[in-house]
Amino acid sequence: MRVKYIFLFILAITYSSALAQDVTEQEIKNNYAIASDNMDYKKYNEAIPALNWLLKNAPSFSQSVQDWSIQVFETIANETGDKQRKLVLLDSMLIAFESKREYFGLSDLAKNKLAFRYYKYFRNSPEKYEEAYEAFVDVFKKPETVINNNLVPYIYMAKQYDAANKTLSIDQKNKIYDDIQGEVATRKANNGNASRLDNYMSNVDNLYIRLLGDDISCDAMTRLAGGLSRSDSVKVSKRLMSITLDTKCGRTTEYEKALGILARNEPNPGLFKILAQYSAVDKKYKEAISYYQKALALEVDDVKKANIYFDIAQLYYIDMDKPAARKNALASIELDPKGSAKAYSFIGNLYMSSFNECSEGNNPVEDRAVFFVAYEMFEKAKDVAGMEEAQKQFPTKSEAFNHNMIAGDAISVGCWINAKTKVRTRSSN
Structure with missing residues (x-):
């Protein structure tokens, strides 16, 4: 205890030059000692009055004032059942963070902690969205310092902020995604937990699409295609196919790769018919016929099978195999006499x-x-x-x-x- 009061005495001397006329050194020492003693014994409720006084009257006295305040206000907020008191305490926690920034500066870790607390406590509070978004932008100025827990929350809070205010440009939205994707790729390359990082990016992809909203374009498809090499490539492939239909991007390298992944993992007649059509356009007729035959093997509806047989017949004709063309046309007739x-x-x-x-x-x-x-x-x-x-x-x-x-x-x-x-x-x- 003697060491603590010696330290307190030194702080009081250092602070005396900036002391307001109506605040005495003794008051500062007394309130600091009260706060310190209660923190030692985890008597957080009892520490609040002294901490509030210090934040208001002597914020630059010691960084401990802000650190204790952040700890106390958050801890009690999580313990209380009073919703109104909880909001007041969490607001006080944010004030303590900003006081620390003003008088002592925030470390990279402290900035991460502040940003995450906006996500944890205020992700459904519109009045806090702008502050939250700015906190994450600040953190991502140094992406290498970002904690894993903030990778997904960044784009989530950006989505919330933009949904409420419609202020983010397409370039800003894309940059958010690119910053996160780039950092995830770096961490994977540095032997990070690949499964966990893939899961992060899967969530980021979903939020990115929601963030873009009506602004979604073929450019977004190119960005999202990075996920085709992830463990959730099937999910990514379905997402890309949906985007292609919505944006009318047409036949792209990414779309074809997605089709191939789905055809291997969740084959269905429709997928093979699309692949067959693409091969036919490329004049790879035998390959196209092979895809149609795979579609036939999976199709159960006779009319649809008849149409596939007819498509095969046409390809055989183009490929100058008239007997095979007739054979498949007759198979089509047998399955669907009415058509x-x-x-x-x-x-x-x-x-x-x-x-x-x-x-x-x-x-x-x-x-x-x-x-x-x-x-x-x-x-x-x-x-x-x-x-x-x-x-x-x-x-x-x-x-x-x-x-x-x-x-x-x-x-x-x-x-x-x-x-x-x-x-x-x-x-x-």
Whole structure:
């Protein structure tokens, strides 16, 4: 106790030059001693009057005054059941922090503690949002000093502040995200707890989207794509797909990577169909067909399966495999007879396009038999325009007669078509 009072005496001498006329050295020493004794015995309620007096009348006397005040006001605030008293105590705690800043300066750790207390106690208090936001901005001026517990609260309080005041620009919002993401990446690179840091960033991603609100853009997608390499990459992928739909960003590298992750981890027909469409656009037809076949394996609805078969048929046609194209078109018809018109027309066009490869040049009626079977397909599709185009290619009656044939005679079509049909003719040229 003797050492404490010797220290008190030295402080009193140092402080005497700044002493107000109506405050005596003895009053300061007495109140400091009362506060000190009660702090020693954790009698925090009893310490409050002396601490309040010192904060008001001798704030620069000793840094202990502010440190004790912060500790006392916060501790009692957490213990009291009186909501109004709790608010008063927490406000007093903030005043003690600011008093310490004014007279002694705040260390980086103290700034972190102040910012976190705004989040802990005032995250739903609009009147404190601006102060809270500024406290976090101050902390992140030195991101390397930020405690882990303040990584998520920063963007949370920014969201609260902007929601209430609409004052943050897109650049400010992006900078907040970039500052946090950059520091998390640095800590992971320095062997920080990767799982915990990934969890922080997952929460930060969610809050970033909410912070952007209507300002969300394709630029945000690029930022969020960093999460595709995290442990929660599936969640990130779903988020990116949603953003793509909302912003109409279209096909991007990030979107394709997200699709691939979801296709591997949570496959569904829709994902594989999108991948197939992208491959088809890139003229990677075999790859596209492979994706469609994966979609088929997962699809349970017959009509949807029929549509997939038809998509595959079209790709085989583009890839110059007409037998496979017809096979898949017929599979589409079998699964969805009511919607078969387009598939029948498709097969009709397959036959129409096969004249050059199937004709042998010996018999014009036999060579033009591809148009007979094409007509039959168009007829099943009720495709009048297709029927008319096929009819234009029929041999004339005289051509058929010259080869000992008349309309209605049976005839076989060879080549890849390998079908039986009947002779059809037109009146004249």
